[in-house]
Amino acid sequence: xxxxxxxxxxxxxxxxxxxxxxxxxxxxxxxxxxxxxxxxxxxxxxxxxxxxxxxxxxxxxxxxxxxxxxxxxxxxxxxxxxxxxxxxxxxxxxxxxxxxxxxxxxxxxxxxxxxxxxxxxxxxxxxxxxxxxxxxxxxxxxxxxxxxxxxxxxxxxxxxxxxxxxxxxxxxxxxxxxxxxxxxxxxxxxxxxxxxxxxxxxxxxxxxxxxxxxxxxxxxxxxxxxxxxxxxxxxxxxxxxxxxxxxxxxxxxxxxxxxxxxxxxxxxxxxxxxxxxxxxxxxxxxxxxxxxxxxxxxxxx
Ligand SMILES: Nc1ncnc2c1ncn2[C@@H]1O[C@H](COP(=O)(O)OP(=O)(O)OP(=O)(O)O)[C@@H](O)[C@H]1O
Ligand SMILES: [Mg+2]
Numbered sequence: 245x246x247x248x249x250x251x252x253x254x255x256x257x258x259x260x261x262x263x264x265x266x267x268x269x270x271x272x273x274x275x276x277x278x279x280x281x282x283x284x285x286x287x288x289x290x291x292x293x294x295x296x297x298x299x300x301x302x303x304x305x306x307x308x309x310x311x312x313x314x315x316x317x318x319x320x321x322x323x324x325x326x327x328x329x330x331x332x333x334x335x336x337x338x339x340x341x342x343x344x345x346x347x348x349x350x351x352x353x354x355x356x357x358x359x360x361x362x363x364x365x366x367x368x369x370x371x372x373x374x375x376x377x378x379x380x381x382x383x384x385x386x387x388x389x390x391x392x393x394x395x396x397x398x399x400x401x402x403x404x405x406x407x408x409x410x411x412x413x414x415x416x417x418x419x420x421x422x423x424x425x426x427x428x429x430x431x432x433x434x435x436x437x438x439x440x441x442x443x444x445x446x447x448x449x450x451x452x453x454x455x456x457x458x459x460x461x462x463x464x465x466x467x468x469x470x471x472x473x474x475x476x477x478x479x480x481x482x483x484x485x486x487x488x489x490x491x492x493x494x495x496x497x498x499x500x501x502x503x504x505x506x507x508x509x510x511x512x513x514x515x516x517x518x519x520x521x522x523x524x525x526x527x528x529x530x531x532x533x534x535x536x537x538x539x540x541x542x543x544x545x
Contacts, residue, residue, distance in 0.1 A: 278392050281519070283295060287423055288397070288398035297355075298498050314357065327496035333360060334347060344381040405435075416431055425464065444478070446480040448482065450483045457482070458482025465477060481515050489506075
């Protein structure tokens with residue numbers, strides 16, 4: 245080979261190596277966009293708020309930066325369960341009294357809490373410009389979090405559907421009670437009808453007597469969804485009925501901190517691990533806000 249040909253071959257090899265290194269770096273570079281995960285249910289009282297809080301704790305233990313938004317407009321539950329007293333809520337951001345950063349409360353293990361308060365209902369009554377300014381401020385959460393968990397009220401109100409359709413993933417919680425199963429199916433049906441594209445839907449069966457019961461309940465729901473809606477659901481797993489949870493609620497301490505070795509805490513850790521493996525693609529607060537604003541019938545951010 246001539247010197248000139250060798251020179252060209254070396255240059256080519258160098259170029260390929262540089263491209264490969266750049267491709268690997270791009271793949272491994274952490275994206276600043278957080279995953280936005282909405283937690284919902286058909287029937288009330290199935291364990292959503294406890295799951296949101298404790299999933300948050302387990303994700304923190306896995307070194308994820310977590311923010312929890314309490315979007316249950318009726319009851320500010322999470323703060324009670326976590327034993328924190330937030331001074332402010334999202335309403336203060338909506339009224340331009342505070343920045344989002346000031347409205348956040350630091351919870352156990354450094355979880356960031358945002359209490360929805362009246363702010364989220366007021367959102368619909370603001371002008372487009374005000375709404376854009378307010379929800380634009382939520383973008384800050386993208387930089388401070390890897391995962392944003394949104395705890396909603398039960399049922400399929402317009403508000404809850406807005407959150408569901410704006411998120412990239414929805415965790416639907418149900419229990420082995422037949423009414424809970426019927427109500428969960430109603431949520432799946434509404435999601436199919438009202439959301440486009442439909443966010444990834446993952447099922448959690450709470451308060452099971454054993455893992456096999458959780459699998460059985462999931463299979464039943466999945467079969468009906470497949471038969472009548474043509475949908476294939478994904479299971480995130482189940483959490484057993486555990487007396488430690490009631491005790492933790494009374495102590496106003498998250499179960500995964502007060503009883504870290506309880507069966508329920510161990511199962512929630514499995515859910516957290518599965519959540520991280522299942523969908524590593526982060527879709528981001530910006531995407532969430534775009535979908536939320538279009539759901540509210542206003543121009544995209
Ligand atoms: N795995 C479990 N084991 C034992 N008890 C549980 C479990 N999960 C939930 N509970 C009980 O159910 C109660 C309601 O839980 P939680 O407040 O989390 O439900 P929710 O779905 O958020 O309710 P709501 O629809 O009112 O917001 C808890 O206080 C606890 O007593
Ligand atoms: Mg709740």
